[in-house]
Amino acid sequence: MLGYRPRRRDLFLEALLHRSFLPITDGTWTSNERLEFLGDAILNFLVADHLYRSMPDQEEGELTKLRSRLVNRRILAQRSRALGLNTVLLLSASAAQSLDSGSESIVADAFESVIGAIYLDGGLEEAREFVDRTLLSAVDLTSVAALDDNYKSALLEYAQSRSLGIPRYNVLKEEGPEHDRRFTIEVTLGSDPYGIGSGRSKKDAEQAAAAQALEKIHKELPLSTEPPISNVP
Known part of the structure; x- marks a missing residue:
């Protein structure tokens, strides 16, 4: 086996x-x-x-x-x-x-x-x-x-289903020259930080932060509950 x-x-x-x-x-x-x-x-x-x-x-x-x-x-x-x-x-x-x-x-x-x-x-x-x-x-x-995933949409759907409000994305750092910027963004639900992500655009960094947040949520949920994961097989 x-x-x-x-x-x-x-x-x-x-x-x-x-x-x-x-x-x-x-x-x-x-x-x-x-x-x-x-x-x-x-x-x-x-x-x-x-x-x-x-x-x-x-x-x-x-x-x-x-x-x-x-x-x-x-x-x-x-x-x-x-x-x-x-x-x-x-x-x-x-x-x-x-x-x-x-x-x-x-x-x-x-x-x-x-x-x-x-x-x-x-x-x-x-x-x-x-x-x-x-x-x-x-x-x-x-x-x-x-895969054309959308972790931000999945996180928003989860937050709304639990009446947690809208996830907020805050820029923690902007680094590098104009032609090669890197952004680090933190996502919070309510007042609690749930994930941090980085990328060459704010959009990519937000998606990475949302992905980390969903990974954290998976570990904290009761056995019978699953958050939605958009477009993930």
């Missing part, structure tokens, strides 16, 4: 154990939340490293948007289901029903927790091989880069 032979099977049992299953256990088991936390950090690093090396001409703002597209819950859920992780997760009946109804969070988190387990079991290079094989090689980066 994973294309990886575990040394410590207990890590992979933990990676597949959703917190909803804990009340059914004898109290000695651990949910996959800690492994998901670790796997999320490793996944972001490995994707960032891959993009940095494979796209030397892309600006930081574009790399940020590409990474956000590649690690969003929708894609991770697709890759998780392609591996069949949804069929072996340990869940409560209600969580299983949510999964059958198309919930992306549970299976996306499982993908990240498996990455965390592989890292602890086999090291960074084994985790890199898994991410390369199951995610990066399975996604056409050229097509992803060419």
Whole structure:
């Protein structure tokens, strides 16, 4: 299933154990939340490293948007289901029903927790091989880069659906000569900062900031809630 032979099977049992299953256990088991936390950090690093090396001409703002597209819950859920992780997760009946109804969070988190387990079991290079094989090689980066996304619209839709008002974009820095300006912009919801992005135009910097904000929101939302991601597969 994973294309990886575990040394410590207990890590992979933990990676597949959703917190909803804990009340059914004898109290000695651990949910996959800690492994998901670790796997999320490793996944972001490995994707960032891959993009940095494979796209030397892309600006930081574009790399940020590409990474956000590649690690969003929708894609991770697709890759998780392609591996069949949804069929072996340990869940409560209600969580299983949510999964059958198309919930992306549970299976996306499982993908990240498996990455965390592989890292602890086999090291960074084994985790890199898994991410390369199951995610990066399975996604056409050229097509992803060419997507006409609109993170600002997605963030606005999310903010309005939660009565948070209109996202505000504030210029933090303007640097460089007139022919090669770089802008750094922060987006806030209410009084809270949610993301910072940079680019060669204010528009690009705002999109990068909105992409980072949506990435943050994904991590803070309850399992059953998903913010809209416009034009992201």
